[in-house]
Amino acid sequence: MTPKPAQPRLEWRGVSKRFGDKLVLDGVDLAVDPGRSLVVIGGSGQGKSVLIKIAAGLLRADGGEVRLDGQPLAPGAAHAPGYGFLFQGAALFDSLPVWENIAFRLLHADGLPRRAARARALDAMDRVRLPASAADQRPNELSGGMQKRAGLARAIIADPDILFFDEPTTGLDPVTGGVIDALIVEQVRRLGCTAVSITHDMASARRIADRIAMLHAGRIVWQGSADEVDRSGHPLVDQFVSGRSEP
Numbered sequence: 001m002t003p004k005p006a007q008p009r010l011e012w013r014g015v016s017k018r019f020g021d022k023l024v025l026d027g028v029d030l031a032v033d034p035g036r037s038l039v040v041i042g043g044s045g046q047g048k049s050v051l052i053k054i055a056a057g058l059l060r061a062d063g064g065e066v067r068l069d070g071q072p073l074a075p076g077a078a079h080a081p082g083y084g085f086l087f088q089g090a091a092l093f094d095s096l097p098v099w100e101n102i103a104f105r106l107l108h109a110d111g112l113p114r115r116a117a118r119a120r121a122l123d124a125m126d127r128v129r130l131p132a133s134a135a136d137q138r139p140n141e142l143s144g145g146m147q148k149r150a151g152l153a154r155a156i157i158a159d160p161d162i163l164f165f166d167e168p169t170t171g172l173d174p175v176t177g178g179v180i181d182a183l184i185v186e187q188v189r190r191l192g193c194t195a196v197s198i199t200h201d202m203a204s205a206r207r208i209a210d211r212i213a214m215l216h217a218g219r220i221v222w223q224g225s226a227d228e229v230d231r232s233g234h235p236l237v238d239q240f241v242s243g244r245s246e247p
Contacts, residue, residue: 007070009034009194010055010162014064016218017050024050026218027064032211037188037195039209039226041202041240046215048198049088052164055196056083084160086184088167090151092139099125099135102154110158124153127190128183145176149183156187163188165197169204181207202241205229214240 008031017025024047032038040048053059055066057073065072092101100107102124103117112120122132130149139147148168155163168184169177181204188195188208199205205212206226213223214237222234229241 006033008032008067009036009069010196011067011070012051012055012064013067015051015054015061015066016063017047017054017059018062023218025054025061028215028218028220030213030220030223032194032196034194035192036210037185037197037208038211038213039197039199039205040213040215041199041205042215043200043240047218048215049166051215052166052196052198056085056164058085082161083164084155084158084162085164086148086151086155086166086168088170090139090147092147092150092154094138094140096138097136098130098139098142098150101139102150102157104154105158120157121153124157125150127156127187128153144171145180148172148176148180152180152183152187156191159191161193163191163193163195165195165199165208167199167201168197168208169199169201174203177201177204178207184208202243 011031012028015025015028016023028051040051042048050059054061067073099118099121103121106112106117106120107114122135125132125135128149130146130153134142134146139150142150165184168180172180185208197208209226211223212226212229213220216236222232222237224232229237232238
């Protein structure tokens with residue numbers, strides 16, 4: 001008997017989104033299985049950030065639906081309880097010390113006492129190799145790589161079921177980017193969670209992906225396992241992977 005296919009953990013079905021006259025997502029169909037790491041690649045302005053923000057409930061789709069374990073999610077609802085999100089540029093609050101940035105959800109959504117929230121923040125910092133001495137510093141006192149670690153610590157502090165990564169290596173040198181990618185892989189495996197990342201950095205995509213999908217002109221034009229991307233046979237994917245200016 002043929003085994004029944006696994007139920008996708010997260011699924012976009014015919015998702016569309018428009019900003020004014022610009023169609024950003026045009027009926028996107030995409031899915032990621034439980035415990036797998038999906039990376040969506042594509043050039044700037046192709047809708048990658050919009051795609052994951054709709055799944056996370058940070059934006060409302062104009063059409064289609066997002067499903068979690070086969071069940072439609074309410075349009076525009078915030079799904080934060082089971083999600084963690086590493087934003088591009090880390091998106092830390094400069095007015096707060098690092099530990100409060102990391103524990104922001106625990107303090108302001110979960111109502112955890114400050115002492116307990118700080119202890120959780122220090123534990124998350126340790127998991128991403130961010131020294132405890134940084135806890136009381138302001139984000140602008142940290143290097144770009146340390147800010148990314150703080151953003152990752154904030155994303156994992158509540159042991160989420162699904163992690164989203166928005167351009168996790170943007171602005172980092174290749175060595176620091178490799179370190180951040182290794183930490184991402186380590187945390188996804190430790191949590192046993194599902195991960196969805198977007199990037200234009202192919203070196204990063206290769207390091208963190210089980211599967212890769214390419215978004216172009218609002219549609220998924222190719223998807224496959226990470227080791228298939230170099231022989232996709234799709235001209236746009238081949239151009240993107242090789243960095244050529246023409247297909």
